[in-house]
Amino acid sequence: MIxxxxxxxxxxxxxxxxxxxxxxEVQDFEEDERGISIPVDIKSDSPQSIIGYKGETxxxxxxxxxxxxxxxxxxxxxxxxNLDVNNYKQKKIDYLKELASSAADDVALIxxxxxxxxxxxxxxxxxxxELAERNDVFTESIGEGDNRxxxxxxxx
Numbered sequence: 001m002i003x004x005x006x007x008x009x010x011x012x013x014x015x016x017x018x019x020x021x022x023x024x025e026v027q028d029f030e031e032d033e034r035g036i037s038i039p040v041d042i043k044s045d046s047p048q049s050i051i052g053y054k055g056e057t058x059x060x061x062x063x064x065x066x067x068x069x070x071x072x073x074x075x076x077x078x079x080x081x082n083l084d085v086n087n088y089k090q091k092k093i094d095y096l097k098e099l100a101s102s103a104a105d106d107v108a109l110i111x112x113x114x115x116x117x118x119x120x121x122x123x124x125x126x127x128x129x130e131l132a133e134r135n136d137v138f139t140e141s142i143g144e145g146d147n148r149x150x151x152x153x154x155x156x
Contacts, residue, residue, distance in 0.1 A: 002029065002036065002038075002073060002075075003073070004026045006072060006073065007026050007038060007040070007069055007073075008024050008025075008026050010065070010068060010069055010072060011024045011026075011040060011042070011065060011083075012024050014061070014064075014065055014068070015042070015044075015050070015061075020044060020046065020049070020050060021044070021045065022042050022043065022044045022050075023042070023043040023044075024040060024041075024042055025040070025041045025042075025043075026038065026039075026040050027039040027040065027041065031077070034078060035077045035078030035079060035080055036075065036077055036078070036079050036080065037080040037082065038069070038079065038080065038081050038082065039082045039084070040081065040082065040083050040084070041084055041087075042083060042084065042085045042086070043085075043086060044085055044086060047085045047086040047088060050085050051085055051088050055088065055089070055092070055120070058083060058085060058088070058089075059120065061083065062081055062082070062083045065081055065083065066079050066080075066081040069081060089122075092123070093123075093126045096119075096123055096126045096127055096130075097126060097127075097130045099116070099127075100126075100127045100130040100131055100150075100152070101130065101131075103116065103152050104131050104134060104136070104137045104152050107137050107152045107153065107154050108134075108136040108137055108154060111154045112154070113151055113152065113153040113154065114151070114152045115142075115149055115150075115151045115152075116149050116150045116151070116152070117149060118143065118146060118147050118148060118149045119148070119149060119150065121148075124141050124148065124149070124150050127139060127150045127152075128141075128150065131152065135155060136154070136155050137152050137153060137154055137155055138152075138153055138155055139151065139152050139153070140153070
């Protein structure tokens with residue numbers, strides 16, 4: 001059994017050691033054959049410092065905390081930790097979904113592919129998932145590393 005309190009205390013200790021006063025809420029996690037997904041909501045009076053430029057600091061903290069939590073809980077399965085500070089990620093995903101729909105409408109209308117700005121994997125996945133059900137466009141990721149981006153193309 002996974003101890004939510006241990007996860008909460010670990011995350012609080014991590015941010016407190018960096019002089020951030022945070023309120024942590026560990027959501028119900030999901031477990032399947034791929035691993036364990038642990039969503040965590042963090043409230044802070046200084047979210048911009050935790051989030052960083054384009055979410056880079058938050059992604060780094062998430063990466064480190066995932067390793068710490070996996071070790072502390074002695075888990076053999078893959079751990080997917082999803083930290084969200086003051087709903088930053090959810091707002092960004094909502095924005096990206098709107099962007100994807102608007103760009104897809106343009107692509108379907110003018111029949112010319114559109115390349116979006118570089119995004120991290122989570123953001124690209126949101127775009128792909130948002131447009132997956134459409135039959136007038138399709139998406140693919142191109143590029144490498146930090147320059148990886150989504151291209152929205154008209155369907156044949």
